[in-house]
Amino acid sequence: MRDELLQRARQAVEAATAAGAQGAYASASRSRDVEFSMRDGALETVKDATSRGLYVKLYVDGRYSSSSTNDLRPDAVTSFVNDAVALTRALAPDEHRALPNPSLYEGRSDIDLELVDDGVKGVDRDERMRLCEAAQSSVNAADKLISATSGTSDGHYLTAAVSSNGFEGVQEATYLWMGTEVTLQDEGDVRPQAWYWGGAARRDDAPSASKMAAEALARAEAMLGSTKGPTQKATMIVENRAAGNLVRRLLAGASGRAVQQGQSFWEGQLGKKRFSDKLTIIDDPLRKRGLASRLFDDEGIAAKPLTIIEGGVPTNLYLGTYYASKLGMDPTTGSGSNRVVTPGDKSLEELLADVGSGVFVTSWLGGNADTTTGDFSMGCRGHLVENGQLGAPITEMNITGNLADLFAQLAAVGNDPYPYSSLLAPTLVFEGVQFAGS
Numbered sequence: 001m002r003d004e005l006l007q008r009a010r011q012a013v014e015a016a017t018a019a020g021a022q023g024a025y026a027s028a029s030r031s032r033d034v035e036f037s038m039r040d041g042a043l044e045t046v047k048d049a050t051s052r053g054l055y056v057k058l059y060v061d062g063r064y065s066s067s068s069t070n071d072l073r074p075d076a077v078t079s080f081v082n083d084a085v086a087l088t089r090a091l092a093p094d095e096h097r098a099l100p101n102p103s104l105y106e107g108r109s110d111i112d113l114e115l116v117d118d119g120v121k122g123v124d125r126d127e128r129m130r131l132c133e134a135a136q137s138s139v140n141a142a143d144k145l146i147s148a149t150s151g152t153s154d155g156h157y158l159t160a161a162v163s164s165n166g167f168e169g170v171q172e173a174t175y176l177w178m179g180t181e182v183t184l185q186d187e188g189d190v191r192p193q194a195w196y197w198g199g200a201a202r203r204d205d206a207p208s209a210s211k212m213a214a215e216a217l218a219r220a221e222a223m224l225g226s227t228k229g230p231t232q233k234a235t236m237i238v239e240n241r242a243a244g245n246l247v248r249r250l251l252a253g254a255s256g257r258a259v260q261q262g263q264s265f266w267e268g269q270l271g272k273k274r275f276s277d278k279l280t281i282i283d284d285p286l287r288k289r290g291l292a293s294r295l296f297d298d299e300g301i302a303a304k305p306l307t308i309i310e311g312g313v314p315t316n317l318y319l320g321t322y323y324a325s326k327l328g329m330d331p332t333t334g335s336g337s338n339r340v341v342t343p344g345d346k347s348l349e350e351l352l353a354d355v356g357s358g359v360f361v362t363s364w365l366g367g368n369a370d371t372t373t374g375d376f377s378m379g380c381r382g383h384l385v386e387n388g389q390l391g392a393p394i395t396e397m398n399i400t401g402n403l404a405d406l407f408a409q410l411a412a413v414g415n416d417p418y419p420y421s422s423l424l425a426p427t428l429v430f431e432g433v434q435f436a437g438s
Contacts, residue, residue, distance in 0.1 A: 096326050179212045227394060251281070
């Protein structure tokens with residue numbers, strides 16, 4: 001399959017140049033994803049999806065287009081590319097569209113990222129059923145249980161890419177995820193819900209299904225008796241699993257596209273102290289077994305660690321070739337990989353003890369953030385913190401503010417990065433956060 005995909009990508013590039021394109025980039029891929037879910041002890045969903053596709057980017061007479069097809073027959077590929085080249089000639093010119101400078105392909109690492117596991121490829125129906133049943137058996141006798149849904153997702157993808165100016169590369173990965181969602185009966189019509197999912201590229205890094213189910217149940221039980229907490233300005237401790245959401249919203253503004261179009265609060269901030277000196281974020285595509293690890297990006301640019309924020313100072317943007325040209329800057333990479341928040345040296349228990357009193361946020365209940373201004377409003381739930389310990393559960397509270405200001409108020413960073421994400425964030429502690437409640 002690897003050789004076939006590479007051959008189709010080469011064919012597409014050759015057909016494009018033969019049809020008059022000055023530049024072309026093609027990627028051919030195959031993926032399979034299988035999902036099983038079991039609800040209250042009975043199999044509810046089975047999904048088995050396999051797809052193949054070809055994606056091409058064409059540079060013709062100063063014009064650019066991108067097209068895709070799922071027909072990888074050799075004759076069909078040539079016809080598809082010829083038609084795409086002809087259509088590109090009808091578009092408006094864009095002087096900033098170009099393939100990356102070939103120097104950006106150089107220095108590509110040849111390390112084994114350990115992303116492929118034959119054990120995951122070999123997961124069969126019986127194994128998926130066993131995982132679902134193990135999760136269900138961990139929760140189905142729980143007191144106040146209304147419903148529990150457990151599931152697994154496993155898959156494999158393979159991509160081969162080629163450019164007309166000297167790039168070739170192949171990337172491959174497997175993944176295995178499992179988790180459970182639980183709904184309990186509380187007083188009246190209140191029904192606390194919780195979920196817990198975890199996964200990895202390799203089987204030996206994936207969590208146990210029963211552990212995920214037990215964690216989901218414990219989280220739902222911890223929310224029994226929740227009430228709306230008091231309106232107050234307080235220290236906010238954000239659990240590692242929820243912290244990634246905040247960091248992701250912060251980094252949305254680090255896009256070259258957003259900055260170039262005047263839609264980012266990062267504009268003009270590179271090299272300036274904007275956040276707490278406790279905040280350092282590194283994009284690390286070469287992290288072994290990382291959920292977003294890669295040897296090259298979707299332009300073929302060689303993957304290298306990239307510091308996005310260092311000691312509170314924004315240092316880089318995500319810049320693909322196009323927006324780098326429009327901004328007059330050097331390309332870095334157009335998309336993120338494994339974003340790693342540099343951890344501190346204290347555990348959650350130690351952070352809670354240091355804070356004394358505040359609000360511990362375990363999950364978000366919707367909300368929005370404006371990448372242009374950084375202003376945000378988000379619902380949250382979790383627990384009050386009293387005397388350094390987790391106290392009463394609270395829900396339906398809101399926090400409002402500005403993302404840049406919020407991360408300037410970052411007071412402490414935990415030592416516990418959440419492992420089941422491509423954004424590895426630990427527990428984060430923010431001072432002076434405004435909560436709206438009862």
